[in-house]
Amino acid sequence: MAGPTLSPFIDLTGRRILAVDDDRINLRIIGGILRHEGYEIAEAASGEQALEVYADFHPNLVLLDVMMPGIDGFATCRTLKTTYGDKCAPVIFVTAKSEADDVVMGFEAGGVDYLTKPFRPKEVVARIRTHLSNQQLVEQQKLLVEQLSKANAAKDRFLGMCAHDLRNPLSSIRGLAELMVEDAIGPLSTEQREIVQTIHGASQSMLQLVNELLDVATIEAGHLKLAKEPTSVVEIVERSVHLSNIEAAKKNTRIELVKAGSDRMVDVDRNKIRQVVDNLISNAVKYSPRGSVITVLIHSDESGAGFAVRDSGPGIPDSERHKLFKDYGRLSSVPTGGEKSTGLGLAISRKIVEAHDGTIGVENIPGRGAEFVVRLPLSK
Amino acid sequence: MNFSGSIMLVDDEAHIRKFISLLLRHLGVDRIMEAANGSLAIELYKKEQPDLVMLDVNMPVMDGLETLRALKAINPDCVVIMLTSLANRQTIDQAAALGAANYIRKDAPAEEIGRALSETIEACFEPDEPAGSPPPP
Numbered sequence: 324m325a326g327p328t329l330s331p332f333i334d335l336t337g338r339r340i341l342a343v344d345d346d347r348i349n350l351r352i353i354g355g356i357l358r359h360e361g362y363e364i365a366e367a368a369s370g371e372q373a374l375e376v377y378a379d380f381h382p383n384l385v386l387l388d389v390m391m392p393g394i395d396g397f398a399t400c401r402t403l404k405t406t407y408g409d410k411c412a413p414v415i416f417v418t419a420k421s422e423a424d425d426v427v428m429g430f431e432a433g434g435v436d437y438l439t440k441p442f443r444p445k446e447v448v449a450r451i452r453t454h455l456s457n458q459q460l461v462e463q464q465k466l467l468v469e470q471l472s473k474a475n476a477a478k479d480r481f482l483g484m485c486a487h488d489l490r491n492p493l494s495s496i497r498g499l500a501e502l503m504v505e506d507a508i509g510p511l512s513t514e515q516r517e518i519v520q521t522i523h524g525a526s527q528s529m530l531q532l533v534n535e536l537l538d539v540a541t542i543e544a545g546h547l548k549l550a551k552e553p554t555s556v557v558e559i560v561e562r563s564v565h566l567s568n569i570e571a572a573k574k575n576t577r578i579e580l581v582k583a584g585s586d587r588m589v590d591v592d593r594n595k596i597r598q599v600v601d602n603l604i605s606n607a608v609k610y611s612p613r614g615s616v617i618t619v620l621i622h623s624d625e626s627g628a629g630f631a632v633r634d635s636g637p638g639i640p641d642s643e644r645h646k647l648f649k650d651y652g653r654l655s656s657v658p659t660g661g662e663k664s665t666g667l668g669l670a671i672s673r674k675i676v677e678a679h680d681g682t683i684g685v686e687n688i689p690g691r692g693a694e695f696v697v698r699l700p701l702s703k
Numbered sequence: 704m705n706f707s708g709s710i711m712l713v714d715d716e717a718h719i720r721k722f723i724s725l726l727l728r729h730l731g732v733d734r735i736m737e738a739a740n741g742s743l744a745i746e747l748y749k750k751e752q753p754d755l756v757m758l759d760v761n762m763p764v765m766d767g768l769e770t771l772r773a774l775k776a777i778n779p780d781c782v783v784i785m786l787t788s789l790a791n792r793q794t795i796d797q798a799a800a801l802g803a804a805n806y807i808r809k810d811a812p813a814e815e816i817g818r819a820l821s822e823t824i825e826a827c828f829e830p831d832e833p834a835g836s837p838p839p840p
Contacts, residue, residue, distance in 0.1 A: 492716075498726065508725070548792065
């Protein structure tokens with residue numbers, strides 16, 4: 324995977340300029356000035372010839388005389404713009420008189436600048452350099468964006484592949500450890516039990532990390548697909564609260580469910596929204612002191628329904644708020660039971676909620692704690 | 704778990720077979736057979752006619768959906784639970800259309816895997832009906 328490359332300085336040597344003028348002497352003068360600067364020059368004596376030369380020479384810039392027999396400079400410029408569109412080289416008009424009308428018409432025809440005859444060599448060189456530099460920067464930027472998005476896609480693929488291949492072995496390690504803790508292969512000594520519990524805990528947090536990385540890769544690659552169906556908010560939240568209480572009991576923490584307002588139906592991907600509820604509750608447990616009570620509030624009104632998770636943690640410092648819902652946005656708060664944090668959970672939650680046209684936000688509760696609120700649009 | 708039938712476990716990854724078979728034994732299932740890929744699974748199915756099949760989706764040689772199709776061709780009533788590592792909606796829907804009874808995510812905690820398995824067994828087999836011929840649909 325090649326990283327993006329960008330040359331550190333702008334070298335314009337060898338850039339191609341097409342000079343168009345029916346006056347041979349003028350062409351010779353301008354050609355002399357520009358060749359001296361290291362540019363490659365092609366000449367054309369009329370608009371018609373300019374169009375032909377352009378097609379073979381692919382100039383980076385066109386110097387175009389306005390007053391010419393046959394098709395004039397403005398018409399030539401319009402034809403070039405129509406033929407080559409966005410890829411057309413910038414056109415600088417050359418006019419004998421600096422009449423305001425000419426200048427305005429030149430810009431209207433698609434020119435980027437104008438030069439007046441007789442030439443002042445330093446002015447010609449400076450203006451041409453500016454336009455070529457601009458053009459080169461634009462090209463480099465396009466290339467850079469292209470390279471970056473390729474690199475980003477490669478990163479996502481790599482991440483997804485890694486996570487995917489790591490997941491099965493990790494599931495087995497965790498599952499086998501879990502079974503051992505339950506004495507599935509016979510009773511364990513105290514020390515053995517501690518060791519197996521450590522294996523279980525470590526593989527559990529690794530598995531979570533891997534799953535979150537995979538989620539991020541999936542979402543970033545634009546592959547987040549929602550299987551929406553009308554779902555009761557109460558049903559989703561109740562199940563999560565029930566399951567989370569088992570985990571929370573290990574910290575003597577209790578999760579209470581409060582239903583404010585009637586149960587409403589929302590069109591959601593159940594598994595994805597459940598993931599959001601689980602994530603918010605597990606964060607609340609993680610950052611609240613042992614023995615806390617976490618409140619999960621189900622709310623609804625005419626415009627939407629959702630839930631709020633209220634913890635007893637330190638709250639979100641104002642200075643760190645901006646990091647909260649971003650990838651790897653870990654704050655200074657520390658889990659109170661030695662739990663792990665990947666800094667991805669809330670970012671994933673935000674992306675899931677937003678994919679449902681919902682909102683997620685956080686408020687500090689005066690006194691102590693934070694409240695995360697998720698709102699989802701009602702089923703139609 | 705109230706199940707005295709036999710279960711065939713199909714997964715190309717040995718550690719997954721180890722984990723699931725230990726879990727099954729822990730749940731009280733003692734007639735367990737294993738196959739490491741789809742074509743071996745079909746051979747074994749013909750020979751042993753297990754009551755229930757737990758079938759990995761993502762396998763080399765012959766993938767889970769193809770194996771499911773072959774098993775259903777042998778016995779349209781065979782009870783198959785798909786084992787997935789990714790809850791890919793499309794695959795799950797395809798498997799359901801082909802007649803899979805349920806799916807279980809391999810990365811779910813053992814407890815959840817056990818629960819899903821009991822639910823499927825309850826739904827597909829009459830209580831106390833051992834070497835299960837599933838009830839007519």
